[in-house]
Amino acid sequence: MAEADSAAGRIVTAGLVVIGDEVLSGRTKDRNTGYIAEYLTNIGIDLVEVRIVGDREDAIVEAVNALRARYTYVFTTGGIGPTHDDITADSIGAAFGVPVDVDPRARAILEARYAGKVEITPARLRMARFPAGAEPIANPVSGAPGFRIGNVYVMAGVPAVMQAMLDEAAGTLSTGRRMLSRTIELRLPEGAIGDALAAIQKAHPGVLIGSYPSFDETGFLTRIVLRARDESLIAPALVEVAGLDGKS
């Protein structure tokens, strides 16, 4: 599918690295990807690629380095807790080739949070370890911060914590011209409209036209999604797609 004319506005892109053996084993069903995808779309950032990797430093380094060279921003989720299998900070340090050590700001956040309640064990102090040059991302839910280094935003895997960190990070992001989206539902199978739809796509190269079929007891339902950064590009294509309903 041809990309819409980038002259229509500045394009800001993102990659996402989901980190966790539990997602790859199927034990945990990842909900962060869908949330982040929708969130970024809504603020005018195009999520272009997602990689899900296990708790292995080589895999994390490879994915982060591949994506941070390609996209405006990279987000990661998972692996920043207090246990031995939380290796994201060390892996990001390795990806950037910088040392990782306890950050005094992060330590102060933990000390304020835990003061008089629990001891800051070596395990808890792991959550204050940042790669050199990283800036904290506040965590209003449970205290222990994420961090940003370069164009990479490192967030928790627990959905409620990740969502709060993404809100914190969002204020610092440059955003592009938002991709607009219109959906038409047709009570037809894809096969009945495929040829006509291809002709409409060809006639409207500035619009990304996607076709998503489903079916249930009531029959076929095909959702046609038209996307562009300019409403005036979508409108005429939308009229043509709507006209398919009476044709088959």
Added chain:
Amino acid sequence: MAEADSAAGRIVTAGLVVIGDEVLSGRTKDRNTGYIAEYLTNIGIDLVEVRIVGDREDAIVEAVNALRARYTYVFTTGGIGPTHDDITADSIGAAFGVPVDVDPRARAILEARYAGKVEITPARLRMARFPAGAEPIANPVSGAPGFRIGNVYVMAGVPAVMQAMLDEAAGTLSTGRRMLSRTIELRLPEGAIGDALAAIQKAHPGVLIGSYPSFDETGFLTRIVLRARDESLIAPALVEVAGLDGKS
């Protein structure tokens, strides 16, 4: 986290490529990754990496070629329908460097399915296009088959269809020694057990120990998951993890 001793049994690995702009825009929440991850784990295949890419040939080719060189099997979902945005067959052909054309077996399947009901339009015939050398994967749900070429299994994106194709494909897969998994739930925050858990992991290098925190109105809940291919490796580590409950 150290990989369990591979001498404990043959390791069969897999990569997954999820194809679709609609997943990256957040419009569709991908449910296939979680299903496939759990399915493969249950039959003794380790899912090692997932990549989600858009409907772009260069992105699909790169992901498929990277993963098929690394893992025993690669699965793909999405992009094999009848519309112009279904470019997976052509992209897989490009990845393997082979031509793509209508496959007589796939065409016969569609003809039998549609006979006397609907016309086989050029759009519908797109679903019979296979890269040279591919073998069909039956689709008992809606007819149009997926295909296998080399170690790459190309399946639909609609969950019900994908699941049926995975069942069809599973009979042809070599499987390894299954990764066993035991979970213990502790009503403690991760930070309270992190140091002791790290010592247990160090003492049991043949067991992969993961720690997954959550919290709700009733307090902290940390799930400790112990994985290995040999039950006799898990059992003694499990006793030690269970003993953490009274310590903090």
